[in-house]
Amino acid sequence: MSERALRGVAARIDARIPRPESFTSGLRGPRTTARIGTWLAVTFTIAFVTGLYSHASQLATPPLTLPSGPSRLYQVTQGLHVAAGTASVPLLLVKLWSVFPRLFVRPPRAGRELVLNLLERVSIALLIGSAIFQLATGLANSAQWYPWSFDFIRAHYALAWVAIGSLALHVAVKLPVIRRVFTEPVDGPADGFDDGPRDGAAEPGHDGVPTRRTLLRATWVSAAVAVVVTTSVEIPGLRRLAVLAVRSGQGPQGVPINRSAVGADVAGLFDDPAWRLRVVGPVDTVELSLDDLRAMQQRSAVLPIACVEGWSASGEWGGVPVRDLVALVGGGPDDDVVVRSMQPRGAYRESRLPANFVRNPDSLLALTLAGEPLHRDHGFPCRLIAPARPGVLQTKWVREVEVVKA
Amino acid sequence: MRVVRAVLGLLGAGAAGYGVLRLLRLPSEQVLAVLVWAFGGIVAHDGVLAPLVVGLGLAATALARWLRPSLVVLLVVLGPLTLVAVPVLGRFGARSDNPTLLDRPYLAGWLVVVGLAVAVAAVTALRARRSSSGDPVPGPPA
Known part of the structure; x- marks a missing residue:
């Protein structure tokens, strides 16, 4: 051409x-x-x-x-x-x-x-x-x-x-x-x-x-x-x-869930009667049963689950302040805490709670929601719930709490 | 203003460059997937959505003048809303083990919003018609 x-x-x-x-x-x-x-x-x-x-x-x-x-x-x-x-x-x-x-x-x-x-x-x-x-x-x-x-x-x-x-x-x-x-x-x-x-x-x-x-x-x-x-x-x-909201805000114990016990593959693990919470610190390591945790000084706080997806819902949580667990094993006020779940896999099976969050008395290892034992999908037997934190870091089905130097 | 423009431009170029570098740290097949999505978005807009809206605009010129402002408002409100609603209307992320997720009647909710918007637009259009003709409108058009 x-x-x-x-x-x-x-x-x-x-x-x-x-x-x-x-x-x-x-x-x-x-x-x-x-x-x-x-x-x-x-x-x-x-x-x-x-x-x-x-x-x-x-x-x-x-x-x-x-x-x-x-x-x-x-x-x-x-x-x-x-x-x-x-x-x-x-x-x-x-x-x-x-x-x-x-x-x-x-x-x-x-x-x-x-x-x-x-x-x-x-x-x-x-x-x-x-x-x-x-x-x-x-x-x-x-x-x-x-x-x-x-x-x-x-x-x-x-x-x-x-x-x-x-x-x-x-x-x-x-x-x-x-x-x-x-x-x-x-x-x-x-x-x-x-x-x-x-x-x-x-x-x-x-x-x-x-x-x-x-x-x-x-x-x-x-x-x-x-x-x-x-x-x-x-x-x-x-x-x-909010007719097009991704969640209505309803759920077990009045709070929606993001990952269920089935979805997290902990269905056969969370209700094991032999479950003990391992608390690892610089001085001591202790194992606590659910009854041991319930016998400790309890505290309640109204805190939201606030997810990256934009939804959130508040509940009244009850349990043991994380700082009390830290004190139990000889940790100090400047230590971070790593919380580990029973979940066998997944990026969010452990999270790190910075020292200033640990010091906040409302940062709880929660045993109850709305006055009842945690629903399985909320992390029974216990979960982390701390103020001003993304929901994915509020680790559920906890098996271990480790005190680490920041 | 020259200084403001220069500072803003340099900061912008720096931030965008940093973003590109962060993107390139992903495995190459993921970088490719991101590029397909980003440029696919441009193609979907410029090649499909925008010509569609231009076509609607041309079609609207055949309609009565009193009807057009209401139709513009209706399109501007309902079009983006429908795009925003695609993930929940399709319930693509629903999981059988989690009934608290995507737990609203989305189609019904969307229809209610559409119905309300159409009703408001119809009232506005009829008012515009009345004021443009100067005569009372006997009833809604068939």
């Missing part, structure tokens, strides 16, 4: 691909994009910061001492994490709609402009790809659905940095447009990107044509509705509105 024929084909293909000006809705444009984008920056920042906190609190030895109170701290931060991610779905979709024609801007022919254009497109691809990845995998994970072959925690953490970084880069590139847009009224006769044609229409009161204000309000309502129907289960009085 000659060069001329090739050019002819290319021109015909080009003519078939829409151009930015092929899209006629006057609701698109920077005034829509910047306003929704600002809220997206807020929700992504909330999700990033609360995600970092959740990540740090699940490390065996956190890089800095995390507070062991108030007891609802993790419940609030993780609830915010999931709520911010959920609110981001409508915000991201409407924002992408508002800039969709920009996908069809023809790149500059050559030179510095072409390089800059390609760089910006790469950064935007990173942003959109990581944003969609974070929202899709986060939502699926909150419903315990894992239709992928990668390690969710590590992938979600890595792409969180890609998303927040490419977002900051994008804001840096677009800052002049953002600044200009916020000095102009929301609705007005014309709007357009600097290098594109100005859009018409979208005048307020233009005989029934949706205005930009209508679109923006619909977007805010959409974000609010999505959050309320999925996560308000934790807010008393709104529970009934």
Whole structure:
């Protein structure tokens, strides 16, 4: 084929691909994009910061001492994490709609402009790809659905940095447009990107044509509705509105469970009459029966189970403060504690309780929930329950408590 | 503003680069799976969802003007909500040993939200029709 024929084909293909000006809705444009984008920056920042906190609190030895109170701290931060991610779905979709024609801007022919254009497109691809990845995998994970072959925690953490970084880069590139847009009224006769044609229409009161204000309000309502129907289960009085929540909040002894005794493969182990709790310390090692534990000084505390998936439920737990067990075997106030489960496998069969959590008297080796012996699915004969901690670290079906130097 | 842009841009590039490095620490087949998901998301949006919405917009231009704002609101509220609801509507993560997980009637809940949204949108649309024609509306359209 000659060069001329090739050019002819290319021109015909080009003519078939829409151009930015092929899209006629006057609701698109920077005034829509910047306003929704600002809220997206807020929700992504909330999700990033609360995600970092959740990540740090699940490390065996956190890089800095995390507070062991108030007891609802993790419940609030993780609830915010999931709520911010959920609110981001409508915000991201409407924002992408508002800039969709920009996908069809023809790149500059050559030179510095072409390089800059390609760089910006790469950064935007990173942003959109990581944003969609974070929202899709986060939502699926909150419903315990894992239709992928990668390690969710590590992938979600890595792409969180890609998303927040490419977002900051994008804001840096677009800052002049953002600044200009916020000095102009929301609705007005014309709007357009600097290098594109100005859009018409979208005048307020233009005989029934949706205005930009209508679109923006619909977007805010959409974000609010999505959050309320999925996560308000934790807010008393709104529970009934959470028709799409992953859990109703019901469960044995009033608390839902994440992993059952059957699921954890401890069905034949937890009710063994020969069970003894091994407490290992620097001075002594003791073995305690359930009756021995019940004979110790008991304490009760109202503490939430707050899961990474965003749900949480509070219960009244009763049992022995972990620090009393530490004292029994000669441990000190600066020692961490490792709690081990009877579970034969799984990443969460042991957890490390940092010293400042051990010192908190509400950190319990719980024997009761709601005044009754623990249900098997809550970790009978005993489990760890401590304030301000992710649910996966509240180790169940405990067989050993070891005092370790921090 | 130049300084703010430069600092923000550099911090952003640094954070994104760190994320890419963290990603590359995963085994290569997992990195590939992550890339398939991330770029699959872009393709699913730009190739399927966005053209679908553009098509709906074109179709809406054939409808009466008083109806359009209500339909826009309906799409913006119900579209994302339905996507958010996919994991619970499908109950893909349900486990027979754990009845406390995914324990709500999700289809019924979703239908109630859809019903309420349609009802509100219908009332708004009828009001718009009344004010645009200036005449009282005799009854709901068939």
